[in-house]
Amino acid sequence: MPKLVIRNGRVMDPASGLDAMRDVAIEDGRIAAIGEGLALSGAGQLDASGLIVAPGFIDMHVHLREPGFEYAETIESGSRAAAAGGFTSICCMPNTSPVNDSATVTSYIIGRAERHAIVNVFPIGAITKNSAGEELAAIGLMKNAGIVAISDDGRPVMNARVMRRAMETARSFGIPVIDHCEDLHLSAGGDMNESIESVRLGLRGIPAASEDVMVARDILLAELTGARFHVAHISSRHSVEMVAFAKARGLAVTSEATPHHFALADNAMPPYDSNYKMKPPLRSTCDLRAVTEGIVSGAVDAIATDHAPHAGSEKMQEFEKCPFGILGLETAIAVTLDCLVHTGKIPLMRMLELFTTGPDRVLNLNRGRLAIGAPADITIFDTDRAWTYDVNRSASKSRNSPFHGRSFRGGPVATIVSGQIVWAFDGLAVSGASQ
């Protein structure tokens, strides 16, 4: 295994609180030392002057589309997009074809990832068979095969009794239940947030209440069952309030927010641009503020992208026919810097928490810290370089991003997984032996 020393970076580790100019030495895929003026014979040298050296970022909510929809994304292409976005670990949702509702599919995904992914891939299993919301999937067997959570993302469990049983089962196996909170009866037929914008555009609305009623239900079921319940892509003001309430009651309730939900409100959409169509939809500015405040206060535990590739032909249709979902992996760091850090809403260390220890605490991946002996998953990024996102150069197979053409300040510079530089910004100097 190659050796590497990352020199002169500002090393920040939320788990230990370290924030200092340090070198990080990597040997055998693990962190060998963190200190000043480290020497490691035969090691490559990566000059991180002026850069942040952080634990590898975790995106706990992505769609890799494999198996079944390889025309939109594959485990390989999705992992390349993750690496280009500064992520060393990603958790893939089970809404593939077939659905990841059995140990067989879980093992297939893990096997494909071992051969083709350049970052760590942790599968999330389905709650119910075929995510049909009726009969529980083989949760224990999937857990043994390697899933880290269960979720029927995109096809939420509508039957509260089934959800109760799922929570009990998840609790038995020590994994969280991640729910895409949406009352499908309330949201049926909707294409965007229900607001003055949907009325103006003549599009059918998805009321925030469709999210809120399910968050409320699941919090009550989490209390009933003692399960760990995680709210996926929280987007509404009342949902943030309810998660804060549940945390204050001591329940094991956590939540994640996507960059688009704190960067864009429903009035930001160019008329009928399907690159702004996703679930939950972009909400009103007051919801956007509440999500941001939840990130500041701690009601939100993690930032996750809900990276949802769709082929161009699917997104180039009448708005109401286009599928929901947008890319997110490559823009997450930049959007977060832009909306939360540069604006002074959160310090850099809090941002790192949201990408590392935050998701790790939800999923117990044993990643997201810079500890001696830990896997050398490291994200190096800068906070200042001006650049413009060009989705046509994306590592993803799809092109559906509302951030195409947007200018940012700061972004990923290098992504290291188990000591290997799997992605680096053009022009990053790595000298010495073995890289």
Place this chain on the structure above:
Amino acid sequence: MPSGLLGIEPLDRVEIEAILDRARSFQPQQTARRKSDQLRGRMIVNLFFEASTRTRTSFEIAAKRLGADAISITATGSSVSKGESLVDTLNTLGAMHPDAIVMRHAASGAPHFLARYLVETPIINAGDGTHEHPTQALLDARTILDRRPTLEDLRVAIIGDIAHSRVARSNLYLLSKFGAQIVLCGPASLLPPELERLAPGVSLTHKIEDAIRGADVIMMLRVQFERQHEPAFSANEYFQFYGLRLEHMILAKSDAIVMHPGPINRGREISSEVADSQRSVILNQVENGIAVRMAVLERILGN
């Protein structure tokens, strides 16, 4: 508006007034069934993805009165029914270099979406989903102004399925720009409260009597049962509470007019007695449809 006509919302008063004035000058030509040659040699494609009799015919006649050639294509029996995407259909037609495409589509925003890809061909929106129907609002304004000196301070009641009505949206934008007071009326399931904030001068009521009281203009809308996914009212109950009947007319101004974009459903949103009364200007609206569309076509295609 060099690039077509997608909606009333983005237009300003000057542009709207220019179209309405020009439409008035076309009225005699239209009623005398005369043909002129302003647009001779121009080719207009009417592309209708949704059933329509009056709007398609009206655009076709307007084009022909101005000497243009008009071709009408309906979705059934075209390549659309063979699974061609909207963009491909429009690109194919665009490659034949028509001077304008008049388009009706059941999806809100379909013409806006296409306008982004089809930059060389002006698109005229003949109704998109539940969003806008700009030429309807223009012909409605022309019809009102044939009987009133100004739209300012007129009290206009728009009654019915507002939520699903492109006619209501285009009308409220236009009327609001000219300072009219617009009262929108319907059951709560068809009258989202956000409508009140769409434009200045808009208020909402659930009671038809309140809407009609003191009105100069009463616009009835067709109940679009095909767009409602779980109708809250049976047809009979709806007519009981939101159907316009003769007994309502005493609440309106004595010279109030009754309008309807058609097709009307007698006994569902309007009684036969009102539809056929002297107050009804429904057929004048149809007449003005041609004059207004002549003005729009001339403005977009004329040199």
